[in-house]
Amino acid sequence: MxxxxxxxxxxxxxxxxxxxxxxxxxxxxxxxxxxxxxxxxxxxxxxxxxxxxxxxxxxxxxxxxxxxxxxxxxxxxxxxxxxxxxxxxxxxxxxxxxxxxxxxxxxxxxxxxxxxxxxxxxxxxxxxxxxxxxxxxxxxxxxxxxxxxxxxxxxxxxxxxxxxxxxxxxxxxxxxxxxxxxxxxxxSLEAAEFAKLASNTARDLTFAISNELAYLADELNVDVYEAINACNAGYPRANIAPPGPVGGPCLTKDAIILATSTRAMERPSFALAGRATNTYLTQHVLSRIADQISAPPKVIGIIGLAFKGAPGTSDTRGSLATDLACQAKAYWPETEVIGWDPVASMSEEMRTHVRATTLDTLVTQSKIVILQTRSDYSASPEMLRALERLPRDATIVDLWNQVPLEFRDRPDLTVLTLGRTSSAMNQEQKRALVA
Structure with a gap:
């Protein structure tokens, strides 16, 4: 081997x-x-x-x-x-x-x-x-x-x-x-090489459709989860996946490898457009955060550093966490980004943008917390107890629709869920209730 x-x-x-x-x-x-x-x-x-x-x-x-x-x-x-x-x-x-x-x-x-x-x-x-x-x-x-x-x-x-x-x-x-x-x-050798790239490109495009729907839902102020559930309910021609980060050492590169094996770089390419749609998630998330705050955040915390959480892995290659941290510094140069994961340790690349910390320190120091991975741990009692310790007027950015309703209804918290703007109180209403 x-x-x-x-x-x-x-x-x-x-x-x-x-x-x-x-x-x-x-x-x-x-x-x-x-x-x-x-x-x-x-x-x-x-x-x-x-x-x-x-x-x-x-x-x-x-x-x-x-x-x-x-x-x-x-x-x-x-x-x-x-x-x-x-x-x-x-x-x-x-x-x-x-x-x-x-x-x-x-x-x-x-x-x-x-x-x-x-x-x-x-x-x-x-x-x-x-x-x-x-x-x-x-x-x-x-x-x-x-x-x-x-x-x-x-x-x-x-x-x-x-x-x-x-x-x-x-x-x-x-x-x-x-x-x-x-x-x-x-x-042939080429058919096997193509099959691998085709498999991951198709999967990447599946998630790109879901993320595009989430971006549109945020712009139109509708709930993408409500729409997806309605589309999929008893309808054999719809199997739309939930939106969220698309990362890892395969999905972030295989569509590009397939495209560069051909002349796709010289013509419109659905595969490359899908990759760009999934990559755009970072910009979309940071833009939504920027719309909610009046001053640059001192600290942003990222919970979940691996590229995925279910099934669990320690692999941080191609994780959205690195891209989020890097681009957050471009938005707000003085902002510190801290991160925690239950099993993953930071790669050398990630360490240049994110400071590792404990879960307790992250939730007590961060006014903005991004839930980056979807896993059983994200909804565990330990995680919920940790989120209870968030500072007053904090913002939770929930990229996988995992935050329980009791957090969404709290007047001292803002919960931003990808594709679910309409499901929460707007910021002015919450501030009035807190006051």
Missing amino acids: VGLGYVGQTLAVAFAMAGSSVVGLDTDSHVLREIEASRTTFYERGFEEDLRRVREQNRFGVQHAREPLPKASNYVITVGTPLKNGRVDLDALEASFVSVVSQMPEDSLVVVRSTVSVGASRAAMSKAVSRIGKRFKLAVAPERTVEGIALEELSDLPQIIGAVDEASAAAATGLFATLGVEVVRVS
Whole structure:
């Protein structure tokens, strides 16, 4: 397993639990030390117990990527492919590909699990063949699990397989069949690459429709939740999702990767328009806050720093919290942004914009509190008790419609819910009642 981030670790443990012997490679010494100690580097409920079990069974070992490549029959590449200057950065993938092919036994299987632009796997193969001249099998098996329940989905979700030839397809099918799941074979490497990008682009667009409706509802002073519930009630042709933040390491980039695989950047693109609609959420939220206050806030608190809360994850990549903090500083340069999350710790990028604090400090110091993630914890008794300690005349920005009615009805609080302006008293009325 080449790459031991979230995708690599969970897939390695899944294969090990299915009976395979797995060796994981990574360049991050901290990650290797943690795995060697049977500790995971991310939060997923129950995962550390499974990691410890396969380590005790000697089914999952690790080593630094600069060490000689272990001899195996299958090599799965799961290195990160972030966006760089608006395009997917394939440097780590291409370097890993060359390293694997140059050292592996002849006729081994290489599986690309990383998210890539359409055609990238074949291009990497061509470079490796021309440079090294070794015969090998090649397949693309894109990752599609949801963070927080990856192991559960790896034993349940169908695996898409696209390969360069029949021998490669058969080898990759046999490998992933050990997980006990259905294998969906497509005709080429490119079809599998496209399927992954298409899946996340469609999901991104689904949420973009919901967020566009929320923006319109706020402008028209109607309740978007009332409208969505009415649309969906017993009507088979509507399945509109609730609005809210759209983040993470996949949805924030895959539509762009798909678009840049084609000429979509040169013409009107629904996929790119959807991405822009979801990105606009930050500006929409801060504009609504600005309309409610008469002076720049001294402190803004963000509750929920991970990119999502259900299922729970510690991953802050692509989280709206970072964007909210960064743009809040552009609105109000003297404002301090503080943040808290029940499981996530801040990334280096997030720490440049947000100061970590406790939940108690956040609610007692912030006149504006943004509930950024949706999770069971957000409506827990502990959270409700914390919100009770908010300062007088504070504003709660509820991005997922989670705040109970008793908070919405309090005259000393303003609750701004995305797409629900009409559901709360206006600011002048509340101020009159407080006075």
